[in-house]
Amino acid sequence: MSELDVPQESAAASRPAGSATFLYRQLPYLVVLALAIVGVAYTNISHQPLVGYWEFLTLAMAAMCVITEWGKAGDRHARGQLIWKQAVHWGAVLVAMNIMLLAGVQQLMPAPATGLVLLMLLALGAFLAGLNLSSLPICFLGVAMALAVPAIAWLKQFALFLLLGAVLLVGLGLTFWPRRRGDERAA
Secondary structure, X not given: OOOOHHHHHHHHHHXXXXXXXXXXXXXXXHHHHXXXXXXXHHHHHHOOOOHXXXXXXXXXXXXXXXXXXXXXXXXXXXXXXXXXXXXXXXXXXXXXXXXXXXXHHHOOOOHHHHXXXXXXXXXXXXXXXXXXXXXXXXXHHHHHHHHHHHHHHHXXXXXXXXXXXXXXXXXXXXXXXXXXXXXXXXX
């Protein structure tokens, strides 16, 4: 084995670890995105907004923003500024969410729309926090949440159509699937 073969093998061995490290770094963002989509789904099914759930998710976003940016903050003063700015920012998002959850506002909005509105507020909060922190992953999380709003609305609207299309495909598949006959097996 020559010296040229060793670096190629070590580079190949480090690729899976690099992609695993990348996924590990993205895990908090993926978890928050999944929790937000689960919150909308539950709100749509139960027809009741989960006030505590959305408040928890907002506080989790605030904590995630502080934790992911803590190492970049540097000294004690910068870290204090980070905490203060994120507390005010996410506090404003919480106030906006609670305004949307007031009984007078809820009467004007159907229950399934509430989850989408709260997801949109969370998406806006994440995007603006990402801009403020100069964090591309947090900005992308906000964009992904915002894109999930019309996707969820579309999916809900066309769910019956998609179900009928799937039944049609299964029916066509069963109709045209080659079948073995008993006499062909005996031969």
